[in-house]
Amino acid sequence: MNIPQSNLPRIIVIGGGFGGIALAKKLAKKEVQVVLLDKHNYHNFQPLLYQVSTGGLEPDSIAYPIRKVLQGYPNFYFRLAEVVQVDTVNRRVHTNIGPIHYDYLVVATGSETNFFGNKNIEEKAMAMKTIPQSLNLRSLILENFEQALLTDDLHERDALMNFVIVGGGPTGVELAGALAEIKKGILPKDYPDLDTRRAQINLVQGGNRILPAMSEIASQKAEKFLEKLGVNVWKNIRVTDYDGKHISTNTDTTFEAATLVWAAGVKAVSIKGLDAQEFLSRGNRLIVNEFNQIQGHNEIFAIGDVAHMETEAFPNGHPMMAQPAIQQGQNLGVNLVRMLENKPMQPFTYKDKGSMATVGRNKAVADLRRFKFQGVFAWFVWMFVHLFFLIGFRNRVVVFINWVYNYVRFDREARLIIRPFKKRYQDSPPT
């Protein structure tokens, strides 16, 4: 892997997501060698992936080169690598570009889509956790409409224009809202020769309310917003099977849809060597103590989505979102330095900054610590907060320009099929 030996203790960080980057920033210019491994060369701002899928933003403006984040940090090494296994006995990480020894290891691998073992759905549904996945979904949505034009079979045409989104969390809600806006604002102009009023957007939620992690009022308002936009919201229904066209559920309700987006769950990305049952909690998360150390290994830490830290306020671990990852990364950065200076580490405490979801233009819901509000103001706060947390000045400006343009013009210009999805799928499964 060609990383020089030095007298400094070596910290390997697996993953350049919110947690890994926050940690790296805290370790800049400290007396440590940091090796950051990621299978992508960019950090990806996941909360805005749904806007890539719906043509509102370019993928490049929500991604940021990891090397650029680390520019000017001495003793930092980035390697584009996939981790194969962790050897905790010899303190070694095995990767597709060779093995490397660690003194301290930080697992910040994040999460991936959880299909709960349903192979049919895994094979036929679309996920939206990475940029390539989001671009595949963008291509598929557009290809469906192009194809709907060509058929005289009304059933087939309806299925091509029927979108079923499974999962009523923020991702599902935001995607459903965006699709509804496309149906209303863009489709009639782009497809004058297609009866796009027949397009359907369905949001299917297993529980009895959408946005279950937010307040009751947020759930109710979000549902109202979605209904106003023409989204069909289905509650207390679980999707059980999908063959690429027919969707079964645990009730009598069925759907015929060429597109099923699965946003119904995530699980931690586990690593071989750290996947023994003793380490793991629900959803493959690594059980950690208040210093983010995993059981029996003071030199191995886990942060963010992949870490399961039980506290009084969060008996089932912290929510799998950006904020806990960022805060744990920052706290661990401080702790690693303290540890090396033989000072006691400080336990992690989560400062809940609240949560938000946007449904459409002028329509968002926000639960902050003291205030809960919905509507135009929440929407502006949502935009401001997301711009603030985006990495990179250029990204912020480009995203802002796009949002202003899309708002003023009711438009989304990145409706481009750069890499066709359907065609490629015939060759090899898309990544």
Next chain:
Amino acid sequence: MNIPQSNLPRIIVIGGGFGGIALAKKLAKKEVQVVLLDKHNYHNFQPLLYQVSTGGLEPDSIAYPIRKVLQGYPNFYFRLAEVVQVDTVNRRVHTNIGPIHYDYLVVATGSETNFFGNKNIEEKAMAMKTIPQSLNLRSLILENFEQALLTDDLHERDALMNFVIVGGGPTGVELAGALAEIKKGILPKDYPDLDTRRAQINLVQGGNRILPAMSEIASQKAEKFLEKLGVNVWKNIRVTDYDGKHISTNTDTTFEAATLVWAAGVKAVSIKGLDAQEFLSRGNRLIVNEFNQIQGHNEIFAIGDVAHMETEAFPNGHPMMAQPAIQQGQNLGVNLVRMLENKPMQPFTYKDKGSMATVGRNKAVADLRRFKFQGVFAWFVWMFVHLFFLIGFRNRVVVFINWVYNYVRFDREARLIIRPFKKRYQDSPPT
């Protein structure tokens, strides 16, 4: 194909490039039915593809949805389709989504990379005529540097950091200049653990000067600019073979390089049914008269790169660039209407607006009709002209913002490997 029969004459336009779009705009709201076919759903601003390959611009900001161009035009139909064959006897176009009858046919298929029959080069070299190709090149450049870090074999490392660009036209010159700027401004910061001074950028030109279509002074100045940036310019050398590493030429000069970009020629994209030798000129171009009609078919027209119109000023046809395509598209738009009104058509006359090429920041060369100038002013004119010809207000703003940012910060932030090139190549050849 589900396009309604109407009493209006049907004009089929194959290709949504500069020519096809210019023609479509002229036909808007005329008494014709227009069917535009393209295998992509977007218009692609080819002159800026090299900036996509070098991380300076997002692909989405130089692409524009074709459907959006046609919004609000009555009797316009866009179909995402690949043309298989033209049946000139029955006046029918066969496509992958079915056949369609035409009254008038306009071939505006543009051009593709010409490897002059060299299969080895075609297989191993990178082309840069489409957005997916440009993104593949972007990925490959970045993957090469990541890989260069991993090897102790100095020869291999040098080959990974050696870029050979074949073809001294505007594309080759602009790409070479951009790579040289990356070498200088970005690599040392991104790869502090790699001796990036050893990276080489070579521009290989078969003739005795680069930019042969421009003035002598432009060629000389461009060469000086390139040398100042550290590009090795090789003249009077033709590349003859490439096996993925070793490059042979018609002289004793050879190169060891993991990347060969082929920008040494284009040929028209021909269509089965219109590819008989009697129709074709050099480089597969369709021979047309001064009204853009092909031989023996008053109802079939060709415009842009694919059209070979001999005039006194251009005995070998017009240059294969945006301007002749746009002007021919506009002229044909007027002529089709005149033809349908039984008025005489007006012969095409090319208004040469000059040509330009940019080498790097503050470094461009311009040959306008009355003035030839080089340097900072030419560079500003180059930027202004390209912004002007970009389609779409949003695209212009985003490109402008990126240029300002890149200029001020000496940076290019879209250095992202969204779809790895090397890995994918093992599965199936990239498109």
